[in-house]
Amino acid sequence: MDGSIAILRRIWLAVLAASASLALAQPAAAQDKAACNDASVLGVQRVVEIDAKGGPLLGNLQYKEIDFLEPGEVVLTFDDGPSRQTTEAVLAALAEHCTKATFFMVGRMALAEPDMVRKIDALGHTVGSHTWSHANQGSLSAANAEREIELGVSAITAALGKPIAPFFRFPYLSDPRRSINYLEGRDIGVFSIDVDSYDFRTRNGAVMKQNVLSQLQKKGKGIILFHDIQRSTAAGIADLLDELKRRKFKVVHMVAKAPAATVAAYDAIAQKDLARRKVQTANNPLASRSMTWPVETGAGSGPAPVTVARPPSQQLPWKPAAGTAAAPPARNADAAAPQAARNTTPASRAERPTWKREELPWQEQMWNHYR
Numbered sequence: 001m002d003g004s005i006a007i008l009r010r011i012w013l014a015v016l017a018a019s020a021s022l023a024l025a026q027p028a029a030a031q032d033k034a035a036c037n038d039a040s041v042l043g044v045q046r047v048v049e050i051d052a053k054g055g056p057l058l059g060n061l062q063y064k065e066i067d068f069l070e071p072g073e074v075v076l077t078f079d080d081g082p083s084r085q086t087t088e089a090v091l092a093a094l095a096e097h098c099t100k101a102t103f104f105m106v107g108r109m110a111l112a113e114p115d116m117v118r119k120i121d122a123l124g125h126t127v128g129s130h131t132w133s134h135a136n137q138g139s140l141s142a143a144n145a146e147r148e149i150e151l152g153v154s155a156i157t158a159a160l161g162k163p164i165a166p167f168f169r170f171p172y173l174s175d176p177r178r179s180i181n182y183l184e185g186r187d188i189g190v191f192s193i194d195v196d197s198y199d200f201r202t203r204n205g206a207v208m209k210q211n212v213l214s215q216l217q218k219k220g221k222g223i224i225l226f227h228d229i230q231r232s233t234a235a236g237i238a239d240l241l242d243e244l245k246r247r248k249f250k251v252v253h254m255v256a257k258a259p260a261a262t263v264a265a266y267d268a269i270a271q272k273d274l275a276r277r278k279v280q281t282a283n284n285p286l287a288s289r290s291m292t293w294p295v296e297t298g299a300g301s302g303p304a305p306v307t308v309a310r311p312p313s314q315q316l317p318w319k320p321a322a323g324t325a326a327a328p329p330a331r332n333a334d335a336a337a338p339q340a341a342r343n344t345t346p347a348s349r350a351e352r353p354t355w356k357r358e359e360l361p362w363q364e365q366m367w368n369h370y371r
């Protein structure tokens with residue numbers, strides 16, 4: 001009896017020793033995978049594949065036709081980055097919970113931090129675009145609005161070194177119909193939001209967390225807007241993810257059915273800018289001191305993704321024929337007043353100019369830093 005226990009113990013110790021040396025030898029990905037099976041992490045409940053053909057419009061704040069989330073499900077989205085100072089904390093918190101998000105990047109931020117763009121992709125997150133320089137589409141000429149969209153896609157693609165997802169979010173959620181038409185023609189999906197972290201209004205992570213939780217309490221699900229350039233999000237995201245887990249929310253990860261195409265003329269501009277920045281970085285090595293990449297993805301094998309495509313209600317009968325300038329009728333109440341639309345009450349529409357004023361100086365400050 002004693003002998004067999006001793007043998008068992010020896011076998012057990014041998015197994016332990018083997019797994020210890022395996023753990024040392026294995027890359028981070030394998031260890032992450034083990035941690036990802038832990039029931040205490042959020043993980044990814046479901047992968048939803050978005051078919052961006054025809055430019056579907058998603059996010060209940062502005063567009064009501066597509067609702068792919070079940071009660072209790074959330075989508076994590078991060079705009080305006082990447083930023084060396086704050087995005088790392090966001091990535092660490094997501095990794096801690098083995099969960100995945102979508103990053104709507106600003107083109108010139110991506111060109112300033114191409115290593116971070118690649119790292120975000122390598123971690124298994126989805127990379128979408130948020131224009132070239134975060135200009136308000138509603139205040140641009142047609143040519144400049146197009147340039148903002150195209151140079152954004154080309155710049156982020158150039159920074160990543162491979163195609164991004166055809167996923168787009170309007171700066172300030174300002175979605176003029178002309179730009180929506182353009183994106184439809186480019187087979188790029190437009191993503192609005194359901195829940196706003198208002199992380200740009202505070203530097204306090206606990207306030208940001210409470211903003212999200214109180215809205216989720218009412219709505220029960222939704223696409224959540226964060227900004228990975230905001231300190232409140234960098235500071236509060238880990239606690240928020242813990243709390244989402246405690247409250248039994250599930251994370252849905254959006255992926256693209258097909259990659260975003262780029263326009264050659266804008267690719268050329270983006271590549272030139274990227275090359276210029278590489279020379280600058282080479283001349284100033286300290287500028288890239290904090291880069292560590294790539295990190296392996298810890299994505300587990302979940303169920304087959306559900307595909308979401310543009311529904312018949314978004315097959316727009318009013319779309320003008322090529323060459324005509326006829327203005328289409330309003331798509332819906334939100335589309336008729338897209339600049340407002342924080343929600344449907346007149347009081348909150350009045351808040352919107354404040355929101356713009358608050359967001360702009362911070363970003364300008366960031367971008368000036370990276371120029």
Ligand SMILES: [Zn+2]
Pocket residue numbers: 079080130134170171172
């Ligand atoms: Zn933004």
